[in-house]
Amino acid sequence: MKYVVVRYGGYYWSNAGDVGIRCVGASPQISECVISYIGGDGIYCQSGATPIVRHCWIYDNTGYGLRNVDASVTVDATNNWWGDPSGPYHEDLNPDGKGNPVSDNVAFSPWLRTPPTGPAIDTVPPTITSGPSVPEISDTYAVIRWTTDEVSSSMVQYGTTMAYGLVAVGPEGTEHSVMLEGLAPSTTYHFRVGSRDAGGNVVWSEDFTFTTLAFPRLVGDFDGDGDVDFDDFFLFVAHFGTSSDQPNFDPTFDITDDGKVNFEDFFAFVVHFGQSRQAKVAALRxxxxxxxxxxxxxxxxxxxxxxxxxxxxxxxxxxxxxxxxxxxxxxxxxxxxxxxxxxxxxxxxxxxxxxxxxxxxxxxxxxxxxxxxxxxxxxxxxxxxxxxxLIVPEFALGKVHPNPFNSSAVVEYVLPKAGQVRLVVYDLLGQEVRVLVDGIQSAGRYRVVWDGRDEFGRAVASGVYLVRMEASPFQKIRKVTLVR
CATH class of the missing domain: 2.60.40.680 (Immunoglobulin-like)
Incomplete structure (x- = not known):
């Protein structure tokens, strides 16, 4: 396993809780991976598992950075970054370590005193370049906008206190817009925005506030619940027949504003009976x-x-x-x-x-x-x-063109998400002729040219060749004919 980012959650397994990577009786090599922010152990080993862990970022996991529960074997986890120059914490072997703790039966010394460098791992969170702003506010909804310096997700935590409690999400991009709906009128809300990039790095803004607008009360909505219904009718009946010269007169029920609660007010009430503020809001927007x-x-x-x-x-x-x-x-x-x-x-x-x-x-x-x-x-x-x-592309390997070809051929493919890609030319005997692509690529559409030569730069013979694309879980083969 190489160039893999494992963050935020992990695999839940029995009593082990959340686990980023679980090794059971296996001995994989785990190198140049980021294993962080897991709700339990970053790496969990059992049943004789002896993975070799090298040059990884293992930090900020809730449990152990690496836990080995099989005392009969020792896991080799030297030369890793544990989140602090002092190394991983171990009660006996490194009590001064301030990094992610390790369990017994783990060889962790020497450790890296600075994070490893490498182009494959993105550990830098996005930057909020503008905002957040609230360009649209009504009595029941608000639109939150901000921008980031790279493509990332859109998240807004909000609520009437800084504890928030509510979350709204929007599409990925660099220009973020999230609508918060179902808000209460004349209410102050706290919110903060967050964006997570493809590497799992998250940035959160500081706390901001906005206040929703007051919505005019519907005619006949005497109890202010947003509906003109029988509750309002019974209140109206209780005040019917009163006038401004009486001590129990309430101008709220004098809809026609003539100093009397009479049949004119009754008919005005009936006209609005059954109306709903939510229905009116929906119709207005x-x-x-x-x-x-x-x-x-x-x-x-x-x-x-x-x-x-x-x-x-x-x-x-x-x-x-x-x-x-x-x-x-x-x-x-x-x-x-x-x-x-x-x-x-x-x-x-x-x-x-x-x-x-x-x-x-x-x-x-x-x-x-x-x-x-x-x-x-x-x-x-x-x-x-x-x-x-609107259209999420799927993994695809296009036809090689031109086909047949003489000097060079073009291979095009699409990746719907970032990941490891391997594009190789084989002969009909299954022997590897030329590796065109072997590495991590971001989502997108790609074009690669094969010049009809092998790995050593030698021109290959005329014949039929196979172009194979592997990008887990996708695999596909295209045929191409070379004519000299």
Whole structure:
């Protein structure tokens, strides 16, 4: 095991609790890995397991950094970084160690006094470059935004105290937008934002606050619970017939403001009976949804709105994978279409549209809504709070081209997530001819050129060759013919 990050949780196993890596009677080599923030032991060994642990970052685990419960064997865990120059804590062998503790039957000396260096492990958390800000606040929802210097997740912890207690999440990216819904009117909320990158590194902001707006009480909502119902009716009946010259007169029930609670007020109450504040809020706030369906020629992006006069969005895509063809709308009014390679800006008046794309190759790729707005009844433009990936690419190995080839051939592939990738050319006897890729790569689309030579730079003979891609759990082989 090499270049692996194990963080935040781990594997729950019996009495061992949360475990990052569990070794049972096995002897793997674990090198240049990050094992941290596990709710129990970082590495747990039993039944004669004797892994060799080298040049790893093992720190900030709740339990042991490494625990060996089999006294008949000793686990070799020398030359690792335990989170502190003083090394791992052991009651007898290193009582002054301030790093993650180790159990008995673990050889940990010498240890590294500085973290190991290496390009494969990311231990630096994202940086919040702007925000957080609260650009939109209503009586029941708020939008939180911030930016980071690298692609990372979007998390907001919030609540009426600094203990928070509630969590909302949004899509990954560098521009983060999370909507908090179901808030109480006229209430101050505490919140902080967090972002976690692909390496598991997390950054949290300091505490911030915002206060929701007050929502005007509905006519007839005498008890203020947000609904005009029978509870309000019985209150009204109790005050019916009173007037301003009486001591028990309450102007709250004088809906028509004429100094009397009479039939005019009753009929005004009946008109509003059954109304709900939540229903009114939902009706007042327009919304937008986006989904992708597979069409005859490629993906079709369907946009639908509710309680909106119109909408606009910016859609980013891979121009090598897709070509925008047309927009289908129900309205005959003018529409805005600005299509640049990899970026489509679209806007129209109406309740929806279909954006039709042509799939240019089998590898496909991701599409992302980078901005979306809706137009309300007063023709104000509001952020729709939609920023997300529409198509999550799967592992894919494209056809080698040109095929046959004479001097060089191109191999393209797609990774939906970061991980170890191995791309190798074999002959028909299964012998390795050329290693094109062997290492960790981030998610994305890649192109590699094979020049028809082996590992020693020698031109190989004409014939059929196999290009094999391995990126756990994905495996695929493509044939290619070389003609000299």
């Amino acid at each position: 327009p919304s937008l949804s986006v989904e992708v369906k597979e069409g005859d020629l490629g993906p079709v992006v369907e946009v639908k709105t509710r309680e909106a006069e119109g909408f606009g969005l910016v859609l980013r895509y891979n121009p090598e994978a897709y070509e925008f063809l047309r927009a289908e709308v129900s309205s005959e009014l003018p529409i805005l279409v600005k299509d640049e390679p990899g970026r489509l800006a679209f806007g129209c008046v109406g309740d929806g549209a279909k954006l039709v794309f042509f799939r240019k190759d089998e590898l496909g790729g991701a599409m992302e809504v980078s901005k979306a707005v809706v137009v309300d009844a007063s023709y104000g433009v509001l952020d729709a709070g939609v920023r997300r990936s």
